[in-house]
Amino acid sequence: MSTLSAPTLDITAIRQQFPILHQQINGKPLVYFDNAATNQKPESVINALNGYYSGYNANIHRGIHALAEKATAAFEDTRKAVQQFIGSREVEEVIFTKGTTEGINLVAATWGRMSLQAGDEIIISTMEHHSNIVPWQLLCEEKGAVLRVIPISESGEIIWEEFEKLLSAKTKLVSIVHASNALGTINPVQKVIKAAHAVGAKVLVDGAQASAHLALDVQTLDVDFYVFSAHKLYGPTGVGILYGKRALLEAMPPYQGGGEMIAEVSFEKTTYNVIPYKFEAGTPNIADVVALKAAIDFVNQYGKSAIAAHEDALLQYATEKVGAIEGIRLVGTAAHKVSVLSFVLEGMHPFDVGMMLDAKGIAVRTGHHCTQPLMKRLGLEGTIRASFAIYNTFEEIDTLVSALKDLAAKRKK
Amino acid sequence: MTIQEIQNEIIAEFSLLDGDKEMILTYIMELGERLPPMDESLKVEENIIKGCQSKVWLSTRLEGDKVLYLADSNTQITKGLISLLIRVLSGQKPEDIMTADLYFIEKIGMGQVIGSQRSNGFSSMIKQMRLYAVAYQTKLQS
Ligand SMILES: Cc1ncc(COP(=O)(O)O)c(C=O)c1O
Numbered sequence: 001m002s003t004l005s006a007p008t009l010d011i012t013a014i015r016q017q018f019p020i021l022h023q024q025i026n027g028k029p030l031v032y033f034d035n036a037a038t039n040q041k042p043e044s045v046i047n048a049l050n051g052y053y054s055g056y057n058a059n060i061h062r063g064i065h066a067l068a069e070k071a072t073a074a075f076e077d078t079r080k081a082v083q084q085f086i087g088s089r090e091v092e093e094v095i096f097t098k099g100t101t102e103g104i105n106l107v108a109a110t111w112g113r114m115s116l117q118a119g120d121e122i123i124i125s126t127m128e129h130h131s132n133i134v135p136w137q138l139l140c141e142e143k144g145a146v147l148r149v150i151p152i153s154e155s156g157e158i159i160w161e162e163f164e165k166l167l168s169a170k171t172k173l174v175s176i177v178h179a180s181n182a183l184g185t186i187n188p189v190q191k192v193i194k195a196a197h198a199v200g201a202k203v204l205v206d207g208a209q210a211s212a213h214l215a216l217d218v219q220t221l222d223v224d225f226y227v228f229s230a231h232k233l234y235g236p237t238g239v240g241i242l243y244g245k246r247a248l249l250e251a252m253p254p255y256q257g258g259g260e261m262i263a264e265v266s267f268e269k270t271t272y273n274v275i276p277y278k279f280e281a282g283t284p285n286i287a288d289v290v291a292l293k294a295a296i297d298f299v300n301q302y303g304k305s306a307i308a309a310h311e312d313a314l315l316q317y318a319t320e321k322v323g324a325i326e327g328i329r330l331v332g333t334a335a336h337k338v339s340v341l342s343f344v345l346e347g348m349h350p351f352d353v354g355m356m357l358d359a360k361g362i363a364v365r366t367g368h369h370c371t372q373p374l375m376k377r378l379g380l381e382g383t384i385r386a387s388f389a390i391y392n393t394f395e396e397i398d399t400l401v402s403a404l405k406d407l408a409a410k411r412k413k
Numbered sequence: 414m415t416i417q418e419i420q421n422e423i424i425a426e427f428s429l430l431d432g433d434k435e436m437i438l439t440y441i442m443e444l445g446e447r448l449p450p451m452d453e454s455l456k457v458e459e460n461i462i463k464g465c466q467s468k469v470w471l472s473t474r475l476e477g478d479k480v481l482y483l484a485d486s487n488t489q490i491t492k493g494l495i496s497l498l499i500r501v502l503s504g505q506k507p508e509d510i511m512t513a514d515l516y517f518i519e520k521i522g523m524g525q526v527i528g529s530q531r532s533n534g535f536s537s538m539i540k541q542m543r544l545y546a547v548a549y550q551t552k553l554q555s
Contacts, residue, residue, distance in 0.1 A: 026434045349488035351467055352442065355527075359435035381487075410439070 028361030036387035048294040087217035099240035103227030108135035118144030156332040178210035183332025184340030235295030236288035311339035339388035420517035445492030451485040464537030510546035
């Protein structure tokens with residue numbers, strides 16, 4: 001990250017926008033380092049939710065009254081904001097889902113069922129979240145297709161030569177995480193997409209951990225499907241985005257049937273609505289979609305590069321300080337990482353570390369992080385994970401470091 | 414000591430910790446360290462208590478008319494928690510174990526300290542310990 005161009009952020013002012021941060025946990029100021037699980041919401045997002053329900057709650061798209069007009073406009077405004085945020089050519093390529101998990105399942109159930117045949121192959125990596133493993137396993141089982149897995153190195157990076165060996169004319173899809181939630185590793189997705197396209201395969205990128213940190217332009221990437229969750233982007237829970245190329249989305253059968261997704265229904269034959277509505281059956285999560293726009297505005301206000309510069313600095317500082325504590329081993333030491341610091345403390349189970357940190361007001365995540373195959377590969381039951389966001393400070397990392405030093409001294413050797 | 418006396422003793426010890434979560438957890442971990450070791454040969458699949466987030470092994474035997482429990486866990490806090498249960502229930506009669514009112518758990522504010530996930534695990538431990546007592550009671554009566 002270039003330190004020249006990134007304007008420095010006023011973190012104190014930013015923290016003021018997050019009401020949840022200003023509280024005590026177990027008598028100590030809250031230090032929230034569980035941002036990779038979900039990050040906190042600025043006032044603007046909370047106000048957008050409140051404003052929707054207290055000002056213009058109405059069902060969208062079919063209404064002719066004023067509130068329905070306003071709600072529809074706000075809902076579709078978010079779609080436009082997402083389009084700009086991800087750089088998609090057309091607004092219709094942006095589909096609202098419940099989250100990353102639903103986005104992947106949608107693609108597996110529609111594009112996957114339509115495109116896969118017995119003997120075809122899907123490639124994923126060792127560091128995938130369960131939500132980018134299980135839908136493909138289900139699909140492979142149904143179709144007699146084969147799931148292949150890119151191995152990783154000790155540092156937590158995919159082994160490129162091994163990936164190339166897996167690619168063949170049989171490969172129909174490569175589905176890979178943009179940034180690993182357990183290790184922080186940023187995968188070379190641009191390169192992956194190029195290589196996959198060269199053998200005629202499509203690519204889905206799981207952007208759950210990337211959306212709040214990494215610059216994204218789906219057209220430059222030339223990615224076929226890109227999915228992420230609003231709640232990891234300072235937005236509300238229950239909303240996610242599936243981006244897909246128009247031609248693919250149009251060729252795909254619908255995911256669920258119901259209202260909104262149809263053009264005309266008769267008992268003889270039902271015709272489907274155009275994209276994106278074809279994939280948005282039923283009343284959507286209007287309030288949370290509306291509030292997602294406030295989250296995107298929040299990120300845009302500071303710019304991803306400034307946010308990433310701050311988070312990178314925090315990560316670097318934490319990596320040095322935590323890594324230097326005797327008994328601590330860092331897990332995931334890739335050259336390019338988002339602000340995720342995974343580690344283990346020898347002689348102390350991650351659960352115990354997590355609970356002791358919680359007693360000191362520090363929220364981290366412990367366990368397998370929904371990446372059990374990755375943990376198995378690394379020979380670990382789990383790790384302790386601290387992940388940083390725009391509102392975190394160097395002082396908070398100092399608090400973590402001093403707590404960990406205490407624990408390291410206490411543990412049984 | 415009776416189950417009641419031991420519970421009262423534990424309540425008295427914990428009251429010294431002033432409700433400070435960090436001190437309570439540290440104390441629980443220390444208790445875990447003092448738990449008599451469990452032989453590796455007993456750490457088998459059938460001795461694992463289901464419903465705990467961490468691994469807990471429990472084995473029992475009957476000595477005379479008393480039930481003896483041995484346990485271990487891969488996490489120190491869980492080990493401490495089960496050591497409390499062993500302190501209260503091990504060496505007691507099956508009948509007393511079955512009917513014991515384990516009021517110390519609420520009195521020391523365990524729920525707030527360990528959270529809901531571990532509380533569920535804690536309940537599973539108690540349930541399993543009582544199940545053994547029921548089995549021994551049937552055996553003793555036959
Ligand atoms: C890399 C990655 N993929 C997928 C998911 C699933 O996201 P969600 O639970 O929002 O559907 C997560 C969330 O933890 C994640 O970190």
